[in-house]
Amino acid sequence: MDLVNTFKLEIMKYKKHLVELKSVGSFVDVINSIVYPANKDGTPDFNCPTALSFDFDEFLDDDSEWWDAMSKEDNTLLWSTMLKAAKEC
Numbered sequence: 001m002d003l004v005n006t007f008k009l010e011i012m013k014y015k016k017h018l019v020e021l022k023s024v025g026s027f028v029d030v031i032n033s034i035v036y037p038a039n040k041d042g043t044p045d046f047n048c049p050t051a052l053s054f055d056f057d058e059f060l061d062d063d064s065e066w067w068d069a070m071s072k073e074d075n076t077l078l079w080s081t082m083l084k085a086a087k088e089c
Contacts, residue, residue: 005046018044019081023071028052030082035066 009018017031020038027036027044033052036044070078 005043008046009043017081017085019078021070021074021078023074024066024069026066028078030078030085 017029019028019030020026021028022038025038027038028034029036035050035052036046037048039045067075
């Protein structure tokens with residue numbers, strides 16, 4: 001990971017809006033609803049962002065595998081962090 005991405009990761013961790021979801025090998029920026037896949041070294045791949053979709057129709061398509069694979073613990077962590085971040089805005 002280059003210096004810019006390392007710095008970005010540290011800022012996001014400090015602000016507590018980057019959540020690691022180990023069950024699906026991803027990180028989620030809960031402020032911007034962006035999903036980043038995890039690199040082999042356990043860091044987010046900031047070069048491969050994907051928008052986190054909440055559209056019900058999309059749940060039935062491609063994203064459903066990602067949501068289905070997520071553990072209950074990670075799902076709870078994601079939603080609780082998103083709610084907390086929304087209250088802080």
